[in-house]
Amino acid sequence: MPTRPSYYITTPIYYVNDVPHIGHAYTTLACDVLARFKRLDGFDVMFLTGTDEHGQKVEKSAVAAGVDPLSFCDKVSTRFSELAVAMNFSHDQFIRTTEERHKKAAQHLWERIKSKGYIYEDKYAGWYSVRDEAFYAEKELIVGEDGEKSAPTGAAVEWVEEASYFFKLSAFADQLLDLYKSQPDFVMPLTRLNEVKSFVEGGLLDLSISRTTFDWGVKVPDNEDHVMYVWIDALTNYLTALGYPDETTDTYQNFWPANIHMVGKDILRFHAVYWPAFLMAADLPLPKRVFAHGWWTNEGQKISKSLGNVIDPFELIDTYSLDATRFFMLREVPFGNDGDFSRASFVNRCNADLANGFGNFAQRSLSMVHKNCDGVVPVSGPLTDDDTKFLSGIENALDGVRGHMDCQAFHKALDAIWTHVSAADSYISVAEPWKLKKTDPDRMATVLYVCTEAIRMLAILMQPIMPDSAEKMLDQMGVSERGFDQLSAKHRLKAGHQIPKPQGIFPRFEHEDTK
Ligand code: ME8
DSSP states (O other): OOOEEEEEEEEEEEESSOOOHHHHHHHHHHHHHHHHHHHHHOEEEEEEEEEOOOSSSHHHHHHHHHHOOOHHHHHHHHHHHHHHHHHOOOEEEEEEEEEEHHHHHOOOOOHHHHTTTTTEEEEEEEETTTTEEEOOOOGEEEOOOTTTTOOSSOOBOEEEEEEEEEEGGGGGGGHHHHHHHHHTEEEHHHHHHHHHHHHHHHHOOOOEEOSSSSSSSOOEEEEEEEEEEEEHHHHHHHHHHHTTTTSSHHHHHHSSSSSSEEEEGGGIIIIIIIIIHHHHHHOOOOOOEEEEEEEEEEETTOOOOOOOOOOOHHHHHHHHHHHHHHHHHHHHHHHBEEEOOOOHHHHHHHIIIIIIIIHHHHHHHHHHHHHSSSSSSOOOOOOOHHHHHHHHHHHHHHHHHHHHHHTHHHHHHHHHHHHHHHHHHHHHHHOGGGHHHOOOHHHHHHHHHHHHHHHHHHHHHHTTTTTHHHHHHHOOOOOOOGGGOOOOOGGGGOOBBBBOOOOOOOOOOOOOGGG
C-alpha cells in the first residue's frame, strides 16, 4: 500500500506566565490552517502545540500569584488548551514541558550533546533578561538617556554571575552559515534569513545553558545544583512529542525532521541559530524550515498587559463568531509582515468578503434552488463555454493555492480563492437565473446547478480556514466526500439531493460607533 507523505508542523510552546492573547492564537491558527490543508491534500500530519512551563519568568509569576509553580502552570496551561478548543485547532498533541516524558527527553539530549564534547562547565558573568529569558552581549544592549541598559527588545536586563554549563555555540558558526547558504528557505521570509545570517556573521559566543540561582526547571543530569536554561529545555519539546529518545518508533521515523517550526519574529534566533546548532552537536537531522511571522499591534500600539490593550481571542469569537475571527487574522495582513488590529478593519473585511461576498452568493443561489427547483439540486443541461470556464477556474485553483500554502503565504492563498468568489458573483449577475424561470426553465436549472457546484468546490477549498462554516455548507448540500481530490469534474455534485431552506452562514457586522 502506498504510504502517505508525512508533514510535521509545530507552534512555539507558550509561556504560562500570562494568559493567551491574539498573538498566541495567531501563530497556532496559521499552523492549524496549514495542518488542515495538508490533511485534505493527502498528507499524514502531526501538528504539535503546547506550553513552556519552566524558567525564571514562570517561577516569578507563580510567586506573585502566591501559588506553587506547578499549580500555577496547571491553571494557565488549561487556559491555552481552552483557547485551542475555542479556536477549533486540530492539533494532534498538546505538550507540557512539566511532563515526565519531556524531562527525560531534555536530559537525554543534554547527555548526548555532552558526550560529543560540546558542553563544558564554567562561570557566567553577563546580562540576562528574565522577560525575554535571554542572555545578551554587552554590544547588543540599548543605553537609555538615563544610562539605564535594556535589551534590544526593550526588556529590562540584570547582571548575572553564577556557575553555569556552556554550549560550544562558537564551534558552529561555519556550519550554520553553510546551512543558510545551501538551504536558503531554511529561514523564511527572506528578510528574516538575512537577519539571522548577519547575527551569525557578527560572531557567536558560547551559550550559557544552565542556571543555579533558582530551581524551577529540568535538572541537569549528574548535577542537581543546576537546572537547564529554559530554551534548551523548551526546544527539545519538538523531539519529545515524537517519542525521543526512542528514535526507532514509527512516529519518530515518520515525522522527524519537522517540516516547519512556525514562530513569531521575536524568537527567531532561538530557532534558527541555537536549535540547529544543538541538533548539529547531537548529530540529529535538522528541521526543514523555520518561518518567523510578524507582530500584531492594537490600533497602532504595541500589545501589552501594562498598556491594558491586550486583544482577547475569546472575546473576538464571542463578538464576531469563530470563523470570522479565523478568516480576518489571515486575510487582512500579508503573512510575515507586522499587522495592526482594528475593529473597523475587522468589520469591513468580514462584511465585504464573507457576508456580501461568499455568503451572499451562496445564500442567493441556494435560496433559488430551494424555491424554484423543488428544493433539490437541479439536473444540468449542456454547459456553455462560460459555464465550463467558470467551473474549471475553481477546479484548477488548487495548484495555485497549494503553492502559496507551501510558502506560508496564507494571504495569497485566500486571495486566490476569493478571486473565484468574485468570479461567482459576476457569473450569477450575468446569467440572471431569476429572470429565466418563465422564459427558459431548463437554462435556469443549468445555471443554478453550476452555482451549486461552485459553492461545493469553494467550500471544499475553504475548509482549512473556516472549517465550521464550510462543514455547514457542505452538510446542507449533502456532500460527504471533502478531500481536495474531490475538486474535479469527475466528482461533480449529484442532481436530486434535497437542499434544506438555506441558513445564512456569515452575519453582517455593524461598526462599533453605529450600534
Ligand atoms: O517565546 N503578535 O513563548 P511566548 C504576533 N516559550 N504573535 C505574537 C504576539 C504578537 N503581538 N505575541 C506573542 C515563548 N506572539 C517561548 C517559546 S518555543 C520552543 C518556546 C506569539 O509565550 C508568537 O508566535 O512568549 C511568538 O513567537 C510567541 O507568541 C511567543 O510566545
